């Protein structure tokens with residue numbers, strides 16, 4: 001599925017997979033709209049590499065990411081999952097409490113080039129359960145950014161800039177349905 005700016009939402013959160021045998025095409029298109037809206041921010045995203053977001057819970061690793069991450073660390077897939085991941089509700093999550101185990105003492109990601117999609121897609125804003133941007137677009141509500149701490153350097157920037165791409169996505173959605 002590829003619409004809008006050509007970006008595709010690969011990670012969709014757990015919520016959308018529960019109770020659905022398959023994701024309906026309409027939902028896929030709306031997820032891609034949400035992803036595209038976030039990618040517009042991503043290209044001009046002023047990340048200060050402070051590492052604050054890397055203290056969050058629920059960093060998800062998709063099945064097809066295990067092999068490349070394990071290989072990067074010269075580990076087998078089984079060794080990597082044993083050491084770093086746990087399985088919950090049918091998906092892999094980083095074993096951690098507090099800061100990510102790949103966050104160095106310098107607050108830089110030690111596996112930056114091979115970090116999970118959920119990290120590299122930020123600010124796509126996917127929680128473990130769902131893209132908050134998707135929910136905002138389809139429900140016509142303000143986006144819930146409650147999981148971004150106020151003192152993260154990027155939070156005020158996202159809060160200020162996310163409204164325009166969401167409005168744009170809503171317009172595209174309406175246009176599509178006409």
Ligand code: SF4
Pocket residue numbers: 046047048049050051052053054122152153154155
């Ligand atoms: S909290 Fe924001 S500014 Fe800090 S590393 Fe994460 S994305 Fe970058």
Ligand code: SF4
Pocket residue numbers: 053054055059100101102103104108109110111112115116119
């Ligand atoms: S993998 Fe890297 S970017 Fe992702 S949470 Fe861990 S330290 Fe942060």
